[in-house]
Amino acid sequence: MNIALFGYGKMGKMIEQIALKRNHSIVAKIDLDATDIDFSKIDVAIDFSMPNAAFGNIKNCLEHNVPIISGTTGWLEDYQKAVDLCNENQGAFIYASNFSLGVNLFFELNSYLAKMIGSQKQYRVSMEEIHHTQKLDAPSGTAITLAEGVINETDYTKWKLDNAGDSEIPITAKRIADTPGTHTVSYESEVDSIEIKHTAHNREGFALGAVIAAEWIVGKTGVFTMKDVLNLS
Ligand SMILES: NC(=O)c1ccc[n+]([C@@H]2O[C@H](COP(=O)([O-])OP(=O)(O)OC[C@H]3O[C@@H](n4cnc5c(N)ncnc54)[C@H](O)[C@@H]3O)[C@@H](O)[C@H]2O)c1
Numbered sequence: 168m169n170i171a172l173f174g175y176g177k178m179g180k181m182i183e184q185i186a187l188k189r190n191h192s193i194v195a196k197i198d199l200d201a202t203d204i205d206f207s208k209i210d211v212a213i214d215f216s217m218p219n220a221a222f223g224n225i226k227n228c229l230e231h232n233v234p235i236i237s238g239t240t241g242w243l244e245d246y247q248k249a250v251d252l253c254n255e256n257q258g259a260f261i262y263a264s265n266f267s268l269g270v271n272l273f274f275e276l277n278s279y280l281a282k283m284i285g286s287q288k289q290y291r292v293s294m295e296e297i298h299h300t301q302k303l304d305a306p307s308g309t310a311i312t313l314a315e316g317v318i319n320e321t322d323y324t325k326w327k328l329d330n331a332g333d334s335e336i337p338i339t340a341k342r343i344a345d346t347p348g349t350h351t352v353s354y355e356s357e358v359d360s361i362e363i364k365h366t367a368h369n370r371e372g373f374a375l376g377a378v379i380a381a382e383w384i385v386g387k388t389g390v391f392t393m394k395d396v397l398n399l400s
């Protein structure tokens with residue numbers, strides 16, 4: 168498969184290594200705004216760029232009929248526009264806040280736990296995410312997906328960074344050097360605590376998941392998620 172990388176930073180470089188090992192070719196590396204991209208030889212694009220660049224890259228690919236996988240976080244105010252563009256162009260698009268298999272299993276576990284605890288009003292939920300100090304957005308996209316998972320199953324209505332009101336889920340974002348990504352969901356009552364936690368040891372899981380999503384999407388039409396790719400219920 169001929170892959171174009173939008174964003175050639177920490178993730179772009181890791182994705183390149185994994186894609187080459189899986190016998191794909193990297194036919195373009197776009198690391199800044201580019202106007203002279205030859206879309207005719209690209210089978211699929213993978214965007215791990217920056218919050219202010221992701222939507223432009225997705226739009227460019229969809230308008231040139233190139234399927235696009237986006238892992239960039241912090242641009243979700245434009246997500247619905249990307250979905251509409253994909254549908255208008257009969258294109259193919261996946262955004263995931265986290266492409267690793269482990270985190271996608273963790274999302275399922277989080278929803279299941281929230282569903283069980285939803286009616287147990289003695290528990291208060293909170294979340295913590297820890298990432299490296301270069302991260303531009305907070306809270307992490309993964310923490311937002313986790314919060315949405317809880318909101319779907321309980322009476323919580325919103326998430327909020329730090330101090331939250333009664334119906335809001337408080338998320339604490341910490342930045343510590345060299346931390347690839349750690350997420351904890353905690354439930355506290357007067358008498359006990361329940362915690363679930365996912366720790367990424369490096370970026371390989373994110374990158375492998377993105378390449379697997381790219382392999383999966385070629386030849387398909389529509390807006391998909393990692394649940395579709397991994398065949399999770
Ligand atoms: N979904 C996931 O599984 C997952 C995993 C890790 C990181 N991320 C997200 O991916 C993004 C990139 O992470 P990173 O650690 O590689 O960051 P990084 O800062 O190392 O790399 C980003 C690269 O994007 C480039 N860039 C800037 N403007 C661009 C443009 N217009 N087009 C193309 N490239 C452009 C920058 O020059 C930089 O090299 C972040 O938003 C991060 O939160 C997501």
Ligand SMILES: O=C(O)C1=N[C@H](C(=O)O)CCC1
Pocket residue numbers: 240264265298302303306307308309310347348
């Ligand atoms: O390194 C990052 O930046 C990461 N971003 C994603 C997020 O915001 O959830 C996934 C984990 C790593």
